[in-house]
């Protein structure tokens with residue numbers, strides 16, 4: 001029976017393993033292979049004089065990254081990875097790999113990001129790259145389990161839609177029979193509609209599509225968002241929920257992904273609660289102490305401003321109390337100072353991770369806000385309708401999963417945190 005490579009120890013007497021040929025070395029009388037599966041690497045040693053001729057024939061014809069099956073005797077040997085090796089009694093090539101490889105999985109030859117992404121399946125065989133995606137899996141599993149434990153219902157909403165949510169720009173139009181349609185920018189309208197449906201708490205983990213022209217290390221044209229909406233809650237309630245989630249997920253990864261973190265050389269520090277809440281006006285003051293291009297009241301925070309504030313704070317923080325004019329129509333203005341609204345951004349010192357707000361739940365005010373943004377209430381009728389038959393007050397947020405993983409693991413490029421990135425220039429694989 002096949003054993004995962006990690007399960008083969010110096011005490012194992014005999015083992016069958018299946019994996020990819022990571023490295024081949026020939027030292028005259030001895031051949032060495034390193035065989036890799038998702039659990040680890042093992043050395044296979046072939047003493048040429050002691051093994052049957054068939055094994056030698058197979059060993060000579062095998063290429064790097066081929067899939068092989070090895071059945072043999074396990075021996076303790078100090079210098080080998082894991083302190084053990086296998087001397088084969090059987091060696092079988094299950095699937096031969098062509099040579100040369102488009103990419104060096106053993107990472108002796110470094111590769112550019114584009115080369116890596118062109119052969120992502122090979123790139124993902126690298127233990128370091130695999131570690132990122134195993135941690136990403138832990139992050140999304142932990143985050144969704146956390147939200148379910150807080151009573152939120154897992155929903156799925158359409159990605160083919162008729163209207164923009166985050167303003168009229170940055171939409172991908174698509175051909176949808178005889179109608180005009182778009183790829184959805186955010187589940188915003190749908191998650192709010194489920195508050196009208198009485199679900200009280202919902203979450204969705206899914207793709208968002210942004211036709212942003214800029215090509216940066218922190219933007220994708222298809223990203224993954226964890227969206228949350230909660231009824232009878234205000235912006236403070238959902239900020240607390242978000243900060244609890246971040247701490248829970250960091251904790252979970254620290255406890256369950258030690259090996260993958262070690263593979264990446266990441267010493268994970270779980271952020272401490274509560275994260276500072278910094279009013280927008282104060283945030284621009286902090287930024288303007290050091291940034292060259294000053295931020296005027298009513299401007300969005302530039303990447304330089306975000307860095308400056310991040311350096312000053314040194315950890316996760318919220319920017320709260322934003323000017324109503326620069327937030328979407330659905331953000332609730334403060335009743336006593338309507339030029340500010342109950343919107344927030346969750347920031348990592350390096351970049352924005354999440355945006356959210358208490359929402360406008362009053363139909364007429366919402367229509368007014370949509371108009372004030374120069375949008376037409378008619379195109380939002382399917383959404384506005386849900387505000388006319390009993391809509392509870394509600395609040396929520398959207399959290400970018402790639403940015404969460406990128407900042408958690410200190411990755412230099414958001415493309416490291418997504419298997420098959422979609423950016424300005426990349427549509428395959």
Ligand code: AMO
Nearest residue numbers: 186188210219220223353354355356396397398400
């Ligand atoms: P926003 O547009 O700020 O808010 O998006 C929420 C979060 O999603 C991530 N994100 C992206 N990540 C990578 N590339 C992109 N192009 C990209 N765009 C967004 C970010 C961002 O903070 N409807 C609101 C959320 C809400 O209010 O509930 C929204 O979509 O991490």
